[in-house]
Amino acid sequence: MAKPSRKPSSSKLEHQRLCWHYGDLVAYGFRRLQRKYDRRTAELPDPTYIENALAALSIDGVETQEGLTDQLQSSLLPILQSQIDSLLQALDLPGLRNDPAPKLALVLQIQAKLDYSLDRIKYLVVTLCPDRESMSNRTDDHDLKGLKSYRLCRLRMKFEGILSWRICEIFETANDLIQQMELSSGPSNSSWSEIESLKKSLNRTVCCTSDTIKSIADCFQASELALAQDSWRHQRLQIEQLHQSILEELNPSTHTTGIFKQYSDQFVGQSVIRLARLTLPIFKLSRIFFAKLSKRGLAQERIPIHTEISSEQISILAESVEHVVEDLRELKFHLDSANQPDEDARSEDFVRIAGSLKNCFVFPLLLVSMYFIPLIPDTEALQLQKYYQNWFVTWNNQMALAIHNFTLVAKTYTDDIP
Incomplete structure (x- = not known):
């Protein structure tokens, strides 16, 4: 006579509900961030929001365009890089498999920090280069040093056209990883080898994103001759x-x-x-x-x-x-x-x-x-x-x-x- 299948214990069910609670929040967070920073769905900058963001930067003593570029290089970009590294560490497969709830809770915290950092960078970039089309070929900025329009337009192009795309790729892959590991209530039918492949894809995307962050910093550190050769x-x-x-x-x-x-x-x-x-x-x-x-x-x-x-x-x-x-x-x-x-x-x-x-x-x-x-x-x-x-x-x-x-x-x- 076949033995009846065991029902999951109440503690296991509670553990699964807790994981799915965090997992659904994490999945929603990644989808929201992807919509927010994807060029195709991102909202146009709000002038009031820009003023508020710059006011927050001014608290740290940033009052000039030179100060904004310094803030970007010395603070915002390194912080963004650190947060991306932390996200990758939080999404390690053994930790998610063995003790997912604390890892997912940590991912939620990192999502909020990433959102804040990306917001500050986004509106700072728009402030430095409000109109890429009209600014790119100025003939009267010989003496503006690091604030020449060509350099600033390259900055905005790299942020909107490359970094935002890479970041959204991280969000999309991370969301797929959470879902395929059955850490959210979404459907999943992946094998462990497919999950490992997703993690490798996430690692590669993070590596490419790090290169892009470095190239954005180089927008202010490279000579104008090197800048001209970028493409x-x-x-x-x-x-x-x-x-x-x-x-x-x-x-x-x-x-x-x-x-x-x-x-x-x-x-x-x-x-x-x-x-x-x-x-x-x-x-x-x-x-x-x-x-x-x-x-x-x-x-x-x-x-x-x-x-x-x-x-x-x-x-x-x-x-x-x-x-x-x-x-x-x-x-x-x-x-x-x-x-x-x-x-x-x-x-x-x-x-x-x-x-x-x-x-x-x-x-x-x-x-x-x-x-x-x-x-x-x-x-x-x-x-x-x-x-x-x-x-x-x-x-x-x-x-x-x-x-x-x-x-x-x-x-x-x-x-x-x-």
């Missing part, structure tokens, strides 16, 4: 990939499957082969130029954090790599078109792109020469200013020659694809 990595990689694709189509024996293999395995026809070969110095010099400005080049020198460059000029420097990539991509497209018998590649297109590429480097060269190279600390042993001046002069001459040679041949280009 260069992807475009620099594209230049390398485009360069490699030209090499592969000129020398098919070295060809590897890549994202730019779209038309033919190799260039055919003497005219297009000659043009393609003349683009190689242009691609190489473009890649070298931005590498020289990077953290392994000019940006690693002890350039002051603030110069007399304006936000509009920083923006021009920041966007220069994007314009170069656009022209190089178009150049590659026309070379591939010229390599097809049924495509109409025109001489004037090659000449136009070459002229556009030449113009792409005019302002970056001027800005680097005016605002950054003269501020490199110089010593008798290391004449770095002279070194960089000579390097960019040599580079400019070589690029001018490469574009000149390409343009001469492009003007005489004729389609000889059989």
